[in-house]
Amino acid sequence: MTALSLRDVRKNFGATEIIRGVTLDIAPGERHCIIGPNGAGKTTCFNLISGRFPITSGEILLNGERIDTMPPHKINRMGLSRSFQITSIFQRMSVFENLRCALLWSRSYRYSFWSPLWRQKALNEAAEVLLEDLNLTARRDILAGLLSYAEQRALEIGMTIAGGASVVLLDEPTAGMSNTETDYAMALIRRVTHGKTLLMVEHDMKVVFDLADTITVLVYGQVIASGSPVDVRANRAVQEAYLGALEE
Amino acid sequence: MKSRWLILVLIVLAIALPWFFYDWGHHRHAGFLLSMLSQMGMMVILALSYNMLLGQAGLFSLCHATFFGIGGYAAIHLLNAAGTGDLPFPMEVMPLLAGLAGLALAILFGAMATKQRATAFAMITLGIGELMATAALMFHHFFGGEGGVTTNRMIENSLFGLTYSSGLQVYYLILAWTTLAAVLMYYLTLTPLGRMANATRDNFERAQFIGYDPRIVRFLQFALSGFFAGIGGGLYAITYEIVTFDALAAPLSANALLMAYIGGTTVFGGPILGAILITLLQSGVSLLSNSWLVYVGVMFIAMVIFAPTGLAGIVKAxxxxxxxxxxxxxxxxxxxxxxxxxxxxxxxxxxxxxxxxxxxxxxxxxxxxxxxxxxxxxxxxxxxxxxxxxxxxxxxxxxxxxxxxxxxxxxxxxxxx
Structure with a gap:
């Protein structure tokens, strides 16, 4: 069974069709990158999969179950988690609180207004372990909004994987980072998504060809190629549409 | 923990204060002081419960007095029933029952309002507030019209054998309930719901993508805040033995906002500070000057412009x-x-x-x-x-x-x- 599949997914905004029939199958444990020029619909695809926008037609299945009619929080509970292109964290809460909140639902605390958080030993330890993993222990008690940009990105990745989702969507996790920061972020992503299915939008070709098992090229809302990095690199249509400039 | 000592000192001070002004010559308590302190207690509950919405959940509500007022009306009717012996509840639990009335109404209105957030939420709560103020003038049977409803608090049913004939006993009842309510509201901030209220305030979309439905978080927070406001209203009814539509109309909702904001919405204790300060102005300065509301208004504007984190925020900085x-x-x-x-x-x-x-x-x-x-x-x-x-x-x-x-x-x- 595929971890995530899109079947002829279409999305219109008004009269404009942004996603024009995308079909995609992602196997469990696969590291799948979506590339494509600006405006190709990569982020829109993410928004459709994660339930941020409703789809116009088609089907999206997560581990064999339809999720395209569900609201975001239900999709998340089914085991799909995402990060955003523009950092999305809880700015006025401490780094530790951010991570602890991200752990709550998966540990079935739900909307409890009776369990005192300071006594939830396992929960607090898990949050501390996450802090350690993200190398943010020294920043534990400062407000997330005061972290450096790279630290905020790391925190968001941590929050994305905290709930134990089996499918993780990362939207340009290294955008705006220096080379060193990118290397560090990629090492972090490899580490924390180990054994999970990863779907990633990325502009940095070095990162993409380094990480991906499969690459899908999206141009104007359509998949023009999908396959292993070697195949995609050799694909003529891709070279013309997108990679041409890169190959020199 | 320094703040724990501060709280303890505050409570001891609140207990002892009436005795500093005791008139030993006439064996009388200073009535003015007692009624001011009692008013402070209710306003502390009102401001703290309002901040469960504004500061903690980022919900700009304009109908908070609705739940305070309904608690007050409920308490009046309950006291009347208890006075005739129809209701076997002691005085000490009346505020709790008033809180339940606030909770029930907040569940009803919360289900309508909390589907929305930001401006739409504020608009709906404005409508709810006006609706209730109008209802209070129309449905005489329950609200008593412009004259309001009255009661007699000496129901001769107390857990501690108290009659509540003196202002001091009423004040201590208020103090006990204010302390209890404040402790409970603080406790709430340390639970999953309390934290997720902060989270939906900061970023409701991220809250969704960690598995929470922000609407349910807002709804529960709204309902619980209505519960506490109702307790405050119950104490109001016990103190004044009369509740008119003033207790649920827009000016009191605005007052809740003023107190929470001036005190500081980013610190739990901020609204306590605001409630004490505004009540002092209300009871103290209003005796000296007709224009005291001008001063409160100007202070509010100055706070919004120069110190948006309020008094507690200044201290915290x-x-x-x-x-x-x-x-x-x-x-x-x-x-x-x-x-x-x-x-x-x-x-x-x-x-x-x-x-x-x-x-x-x-x-x-x-x-x-x-x-x-x-x-x-x-x-x-x-x-x-x-x-x-x-x-x-x-x-x-x-x-x-x-x-x-x-x-x-x-x-x-x-x-x-």
Whole structure:
């Protein structure tokens, strides 16, 4: 069974069709990158999969179950988690609180207004372990909004994987980072998504060809190629549409 | 934990305060003080419960008095039933029952309002507030129309054998319930719901993508805040033995907002500070001046512009500097602010009082007494002095404030390092 599949997914905004029939199958444990020029619909695809926008037609299945009619929080509970292109964290809460909140639902605390958080030993330890993993222990008690940009990105990745989702969507996790920061972020992503299915939008070709098992090229809302990095690199249509400039 | 000591001191002070003003000659308590302290207690609950929405969940509600008021009306009817012996509940649990009335109504209205957020939420709550104020005037049977409903609190049913005939007993009942409610509201902030309320305030979309439905978080927070507001309303009914539609109308909702905001919405204890300050102004300054609402209004505007984190936020901002042991460096800059601030303030008070007396006081044929002296409001001198003090103070303060700002920034940067 595929971890995530899109079947002829279409999305219109008004009269404009942004996603024009995308079909995609992602196997469990696969590291799948979506590339494509600006405006190709990569982020829109993410928004459709994660339930941020409703789809116009088609089907999206997560581990064999339809999720395209569900609201975001239900999709998340089914085991799909995402990060955003523009950092999305809880700015006025401490780094530790951010991570602890991200752990709550998966540990079935739900909307409890009776369990005192300071006594939830396992929960607090898990949050501390996450802090350690993200190398943010020294920043534990400062407000997330005061972290450096790279630290905020790391925190968001941590929050994305905290709930134990089996499918993780990362939207340009290294955008705006220096080379060193990118290397560090990629090492972090490899580490924390180990054994999970990863779907990633990325502009940095070095990162993409380094990480991906499969690459899908999206141009104007359509998949023009999908396959292993070697195949995609050799694909003529891709070279013309997108990679041409890169190959020199 | 220093704040724990502060809380303990506050509670001891609240218990002891009536005895400092005890009139041993006549064996009487100071009635004015007791009623002011009682009012403070209810307002603390109102402001804290309002901040569960504004500060903690980012919900700008304009109908908070609705739940306070309904608690009050419920308590009146319950007391009446208890007085005739139909209801076997002691006095001490009445505020709890009033809270349940607030909860029930908040569940009903919360289901409507909390599907939305931001402006749409504020609009709906404005509508709810107006709806309830109108209902209070229309449905005489329950709300008693303009005259309100009355009761007699001496129901002769108490867990501790108290009669509640004296203001002191009522005050201690209020104090106990205020403390309990504040502790519970603080406890709530340390639970998953409390934290997720903060989370949906900061970023409702991210809250969704960690598995939470922000609408349910908002709804539960709204309902619980209505519960606490209802407790406050119950205490109001017990104290005044009358509840009119004032207890649920828009001005009280606005008051809740003022108290929470001026006190500071970012710190749990902020609204307590705001409630105490506003009640002091309300009971103290209103005796001295007709224009006390002008001062509250101007203070609110000044807070919004210059100190959006409120009084508690100002105190909190000193934390890092105090931690570094550098508070001494702020002493002189602060002292330099005192004189220009006083000039501005006294000039402003002078102008407001002169103007207000010119229109209201003079018509009543009274003499204006300001700063200990009798003043002729038609002479030029008092106006000139006030205006001069106001303008000079303002300009001087601007200059000093810029200097203070520099010192503050340098010190903050130093402390961060």
């Amino acid at each position: 000193h934390g890092p500097i105090k931690h570094a042991g550098r508070m001494g460096s702020l002493l002189v800059p602060y002292l330099r602010l005192v004189i220009p601030s006083l000039g501005l303030l006294l000039g402003f008070i002078g102008l407001v009082e002169l103007m207000s007396f010119l229109t209201i006081g003079a018509a009543q044929g009274k003499k204006l007494v300001l700063f200990g002296g009798s003043i002729d409001v038609n002479a030029t001198l008092p106006w000139a002095i006030s205006l001069g003090s106001f303008l000079l103070g303002g300009l001087w303060l601007r200059f000093e404030a810029a200097g203070f700002h520099r010192v503050w920034e340098n010190l903050s940067a130093e402390v961060r390092r």
